[in-house]
Each structure stands twice: as structure tokens, then as C-alpha cells.
Amino acid sequence: MLEIRNLHARIADGREILKGIDLAVAAGEVHAIMGPNGSGKSTLAGVLSGRPGYEVTEGSVTYLGRDLLALGPDERARAGVFLAFQYPVEIPGVNNMYFLRAALNSVRRARGEADLDAGQFLKAVRAKLKLLEIGEDLLQRGVNVGFSGGEKKRNEIFQMAMLEPRLAILDETDSGLDIDALRMVARGINALRGPERSIVMITHYQRLLEHVVPDRVHVLSGGRIVKSGGKELALELELTGYGAYGDAA
């Protein structure tokens, strides 16, 4: 599904943040990328989703056999890549429903599927809203406008559920969530697990991984993956902290 080889990337001020990432995620797998602050977690999410402001200086990213880095952010999304934002953006004046329908129909067209009409769309929306316990009234507002922190994160997972990506990258989706919201988000993620879908969860803490059990756990530190293992690695990190991996937690 996703193969990252020797990925180097720097930010606008010239500092190199990613210093040779190697990672392979097979179809159906859930991987967790853990690491201390400043290890490059968000940069990796940004580079994979095509966020402006990063320059890839070396290496490659292959997604379903295609050069992912050659695609614009909208093309990546239409090809089935989804990024759940650490800080979802508020967009006043763009109605949530209108936005979501435009997004869904763009993605469906790219998959060779027909647009949903208003009735079909509403039906799909209602089913997924229930899963994440989001009130329908939130969708009448501007995108993320007036949402609490937890509602914004749930809205990200709701969008993911609607768009049904092949590869989902969740950037610190667990941060700022209380335990109930964490459970709802985890339920949303688990509902999407399947043999054709891969999930990369980027997180600082182990607690999301209690609810969404990963197949593989990687430790990112100083712009490189310094250790990989099974789900037990996350527990180990919880006990020992990131101190052993070079950076302060």
C-alpha cells in the first residue's frame, strides 16, 4: 500500500526535519508512529498529505504503485489518501454539508462512481453521524466553526468514514480528547479497519492504542525511525518514556 524509502525533508527555514525515513505499510495493516515532540511526526504527516511548506530533498514515497509525491494534495485525496488533521481548520461561510458533499462527489468521481443525490447523501451522512455521535445541527454550520476541540476531532473521523479512504493518516487525533470522545473516535477508526485499508496513526501517547490496537509500532526520533516492533512496543514506551531514544519527551 505505502512504501517510504529514505525520505528526507526540510522546512522553509532550511532545517532538515526528516532524515531518512523507511517505512512499509501493507494493505489491511494499522501502524502507529510514536515519538517525542519535535521528532518529525507532523512533518511526516504533512509531507504524505502534500501540505505546502515542506521540501523533499531525497527519497521516495510510493502509494499503490504510484509516486505519491508527484501528486497535488487534492489528487492524493482522490486517489484514496486521507489526513485527519491535528488542528482541523475553521472555514467560516463554507457550510459543512456543502463541503462534505463536494468532497465526497470529487472522490467518488475519481473512483468511477456516480455522484450521490441529496437524498442518498443525507442517508449516508446520518448513518455515519450516529457512529460518531455527532449532532446533525453541527453540519449546518461553517466547516469546524463553533466546534469544541473534541467535536473537531470527531468531525475528522466522520469525514474519513464518509470518504472511505484506502490509506488514512491520523495526525495526533487523540490529543485533547476526553475519555468518551476518545472511545467514539476509536470506534470510528475500528469500524473502518478492513483488508483493503491501511491506517497510520501518529501519536505521542499510548492511550489511543488501547482502543485501536496496531499491528506495528514505530518509534520516530530525530527524523528517523529508530525502532519498530509489535503492539507491545507501545506499552514499553509508556513505561520507559522516550528518554532511551535520544530526545527528551
Place this chain on the structure above:
Amino acid sequence: MSAFADLEPYVEAFKARPEAAEPAWLARRREGAIRRFSELGWPSRKQEAWRFTDLRPLQRVSFPPAAGACRASAADVSPWRYPAAGHRLVLVDGAFAPELSVIGDLPKGAWLASAAETLRRRPDLLEPALRETDTIGAQPFVALNAALFADGFVLALEPGVALDRTIEIIHLGRAAERSSQLRNLIQLGAGSRATLIETYAGEGAYWTNAVGVVAVGAGAALRHAKVQDEGAAAIHLAHNRVELGRDARYESFVLSLGARLSRHDVHARFDGEGAACGLFGATLLRGEREGTIASVVDHAAPGCVTREYFKTVASDRAHGVFLGTIGVRPQAQRTDANQLSKNLLLGRRAAIDTKPELEILADDVKCSHGATVGDLDDAALFYLESRGIPVVEARRMLIEAFAAEVIERIEDDVELRAHLGRHLARWLAGGAG
């Protein structure tokens, strides 16, 4: 090229006008007005109010008044019609087109007719509209209009008359290198109420020069919308003078989608206490268009409220201008006024000038103003793109959101908001932001 040479065709056109059976007072005022126009000449960029306006498209050729030979069909009118209108008056090249108009049933005490018909049957109604020809900011276009106008519309409501259904006035421009000199009058008696939408549309290199005189009597309320969407070669100048009586309400919304040169001037004056004026609008420009909103609000009475909010979007090589002055006279204590100009500059070759201004001579007032110029929000753009929305569509959504926010300021008229929203969407569909 001397200024006098430029004015000559208009003075000639005035002399060559066919003999009309007009009242003697009107003939005298027309004579006075053409003299005034000759004295004033074209505005110069040295005048503060015209600093940002490039009048060359108007000066390159002359635009004598249209002869009324052009005709329009119902199909030309239908895209511009306001679905919720109850009364419709259509003017083509500045002349009333009865076959396209449906005045409909009017309550007793309401007058709605073309200016030409009003001159024949009720000249007394039109007289106030010509009273102060020379005094509006030494405006040569107003003087020229007074000299040459042949038609326009008149809405006059006697005290206490309420029109429940919206009136629509559609002006279509057709004749190249001709001008439509329109004189419009809206007069609302005490306690009366109306909603009116004017639409200016057309094709070709014509010039529309419209002057509106609006009087909102004590306790009366007028909602006055305008949609202006003309061809890339057309010129549109409009000047509205608004007087508000005690406790009067005036709310205007201007959606301007441009012309080669378009300018909407509004001068509002509070003559009585406790009145309120809302001036709102969105201007969206592409190509080589230049569009100006120029407003002057004169607080000459105490305890009045002004809310002013204009937005401009300029892309390609377009040029948007906002000039806003709110003046508070010494006697206008307890004035509550604010003015906001927000602008979206898309592309390196587009330009926006904005100049909000307060002149406060009273001490017990609450006044504020502000202006911003910016580009689309990159974070919002990336968010939309990251969900699969193509960049062109994402930009369109953000431009639409920017402009729609000011349309939302129209309270309690869902149909009008929807109508303006449709025009906005049509403009957005017409090309890249």
C-alpha cells in the same frame, strides 16, 4: 485633448433634443443643468473623490443619449428577473418598455410608473428629484443627467402605505456608444414601507448614467437592493442621494459584478432623530474591470445609526475601490456608526484601494471603522484540497464564502438573500477566481 472638446458632444446632444411638452420649470432646470455640466467638466484625478477612478473609457468616445431604437425580448429579461417580485418595470436603453413590464395591482396611495409617464401625469412627484441638481458634491454626471434624462422610474408611497411584494426594476443596456440617462425617484411617505430591487444588465459598449433620489419619510422603511452585472465594455455610473426622516429605516445592498468601468455613489443624510441606515455590498471583479463604491453618510441629526459593510474581490487585472466617509456634525450627538471594508486581492496584477474615513465633530458618539486587504487563507485552501476538492473549486468555495458573509447581513429576507446568492454563484461559475 481639451476638456471642452470632450464635453461638446453632450452639449450638442442637449441642443438637438426633440421638442418635448415639458413643464416650464423643467425646461429651466435642464438649461441650468447643462450649463453647470459645462462649467464643471469631467472630474479630475486631482479631486479626492475621483483619485482612483480611471475615466478614460468614458472620455475616449462620446455617448450621446440612446434614441430608443433597440428592442429587447422577454428572453433577454428572464435571466435577470427576481422570482419573488410582485411588480416589474423594465427599461431598455433608458426608455420604458411597457411590453416587458408588469406593474401589477398597487394599493391606494401607491404610484409606480416610468419617469416619462410620471412627467406627463404627475409632474409634481418628479419635481423634488430635480430640486438640488447642482448641490451634490459638484457632480458633473448628476448635472448631465438632469439635462438629458428622458426616463427612469418613480415609486411614491403616501403616508402609511405598505407594499407587501417586492418591486423590481430591470435596466437593460444595448446600444453601443450611446448613453442611458436615467432619473429614478423613490419617495416614501411617513410610516410607509417597501422593498425594491434594481438590476442593471446588458451587452455592448454603452454608458448607463443613473441618478436616484430617495426620500424615506418619518418612520418609513425602505430596503433597496441593486444587482449590477454588465458587459466587459460597458460603463456604469450611478449616484443615489438618500434622505432619512425621523425614525426612518434605509437598508441598501449593492451586488456589483462589474463593467469596464462601474461606480456606485451613495450620499445618505440623516435629517431627523432616531433613524438608521445600513449600507452593504459586495463587488466582484475580473478581467480588466474597475469598480468603485463611494459612500458618504452625513449625520446631521442626533441619535442615528449607520452600519456600513462592503467587500471587494479583485482578480486578474481588475481594480476595486472603496471610498467611505461618515461625517458627524456637531449637533449629531449619540451617533452610532461603524464602517468596514474587507477586500480579497487575487493575483499579482489585481489592485484594490480602500479609504474609510470618519469626520467627527460631536463628542458623545460611538464610531468605528476598519479595512483589511488579504489573499485566500492558505490553511483553509489546503484543508479543502486535502479532502479531494480540486483547487479551482476550493478557491471558488472560499471566494463565495467571503462574499456571502456580507449577503447574510440582510436580515429577514430569505428570498433576496437567495437571489443575490444565485447571482454570486453564476459569477463564480464564469471563470477562475
